[in-house]
Amino acid sequence: MDMNSNSALLTVLSIAWELATSCLKELDIKKKQEVDNIRHIEQASVDLESHTTASKVWLSRKFTELRVLLDEEETLTKNYLDEKTQQALQAYSQQAESCKERIKMLDNFSGKLRQIQQQSDPVQLLEDYTEVEKEMQDHRMPAEQWHPVPPSFEHVLNHFKCFAAALQSVVSKPLEARLKEDIFSSLNATSKREPGTMLKTISSGDRSLFLKHARSPTLEYDSLHPRLRLSDDRLAVSSTWRWNFYPCSPQRFNKLWQVMSKDSFFSGSHYWEVDLLQAGQGWWIGAAYPSIGRKSDSEACRLGWNRASWCIKRFDFEYWAFHNAERTPIATEEDPERVGIFLDYEAGILSFYNVTDGMAHLHTFRCKFTEPVYPALRLWEGRITICKLT
Numbered sequence: 001m002d003m004n005s006n007s008a009l010l011t012v013l014s015i016a017w018e019l020a021t022s023c024l025k026e027l028d029i030k031k032k033q034e035v036d037n038i039r040h041i042e043q044a045s046v047d048l049e050s051h052t053t054a055s056k057v058w059l060s061r062k063f064t065e066l067r068v069l070l071d072e073e074e075t076l077t078k079n080y081l082d083e084k085t086q087q088a089l090q091a092y093s094q095q096a097e098s099c100k101e102r103i104k105m106l107d108n109f110s111g112k113l114r115q116i117q118q119q120s121d122p123v124q125l126l127e128d129y130t131e132v133e134k135e136m137q138d139h140r141m142p143a144e145q146w147h148p149v150p151p152s153f154e155h156v157l158n159h160f161k162c163f164a165a166a167l168q169s170v171v172s173k174p175l176e177a178r179l180k181e182d183i184f185s186s187l188n189a190t191s192k193r194e195p196g197t198m199l200k201t202i203s204s205g206d207r208s209l210f211l212k213h214a215r216s217p218t219l220e221y222d223s224l225h226p227r228l229r230l231s232d233d234r235l236a237v238s239s240t241w242r243w244n245f246y247p248c249s250p251q252r253f254n255k256l257w258q259v260m261s262k263d264s265f266f267s268g269s270h271y272w273e274v275d276l277l278q279a280g281q282g283w284w285i286g287a288a289y290p291s292i293g294r295k296s297d298s299e300a301c302r303l304g305w306n307r308a309s310w311c312i313k314r315f316d317f318e319y320w321a322f323h324n325a326e327r328t329p330i331a332t333e334e335d336p337e338r339v340g341i342f343l344d345y346e347a348g349i350l351s352f353y354n355v356t357d358g359m360a361h362l363h364t365f366r367c368k369f370t371e372p373v374y375p376a377l378r379l380w381e382g383r384i385t386i387c388k389l390t
Helices: 003-117 122-139 154-171 175-181 207-211
Strands: 228-230 236-239 258-260 269-275 283-288 309-315 318-323 326-329 338-344 349-354 360-366 374-379 383-386
Touching (some): 236 374, 283 349, 374 383
Antiparallel strands (some): 309 318, 338 349
16 A cells, blocks of 8 residues: 555544544533433423422412302301391381280270170260270271281392302313413413423524524613613613603612613513623623512612522623522623523523524523513613614
8 A cells, every 4th residue: 555545544534533523522412412401301390290289289279269258158148148037027026016016906995895885874875985986987997918028039049040050151161171262371372382392492503493483672761770871762772971860760770770671571482682792891681570679779679689580690701690699600702792582481491692603502590480571681881782683
């Protein structure tokens, strides 16, 4: 074998070795991803069981409340019947007493007439007769006959008959059919997902997958701190050292240079991107519940320092993920100039990606969302822009 042949063989071997090495790295990455998938599935199983238990507890509490309400309604209704019955019985008793009084009066008058009839003196008999003649005429009128009309509770029985029929009509339908007809249930994306549905993403960054859920949330003027200024399209926010005299608003942050989106997400999947090229050295981007505090610089108001908000932060060339005052360092080889944020409300996922060049995962928060989620920002200097994706 000549030298050229040896050289060509070495070249082929070198290429093959490099390809094998590269393939082994890819296999290691895929293996790690599969291990992560197992961990995510196991965690999802634990979360699901916890969620199921919590849901059952909630249902037990609600059905107990319903039973208590029905028991109270039964007691109140029976008391109503007793009250009306007692009123009628009291009236009957008074009327019976009145009859007894009249019987006593009639007996007295009858005795008086018999005494007159037994009078032996004609003159005295005539005088006694003259005295009672008018009363005798009155008593000769026909006596009244009373026929008590008992109170009827048919209207009460009909009311609860209709109530029971309506309830039976509802519960007679299968639960799944009722949930499909319920507008509030049908608006929830989870009602359309089969059990065991997986949200599949590509960690190395297929941005087109996320752009299917693209949003361009605009910022809320009423939440804007007076040292911040919005662009006309409300997609960009800039810091300014001049105090802007905005109208008073309960939603406005009065201490922290923060702003929230006008748009909120309470179900489904959503993806938006934030341009940080002009954001300076200190910025916070993330999401928050509407219940986050507004009127101080306490932890209750700080983005990422409470249960009502999540964010990633840059400060002093360091990157951190913050939620409920717990921070996690973020390792990144490049400073993100553009960050993508992905929210899956029902899955409890809020993920951040560096989309400056490709799509590199930065951090993912996992939690159970309980309120509408609003994109939120904070900055000290420069400008942050929400990218127009739609």
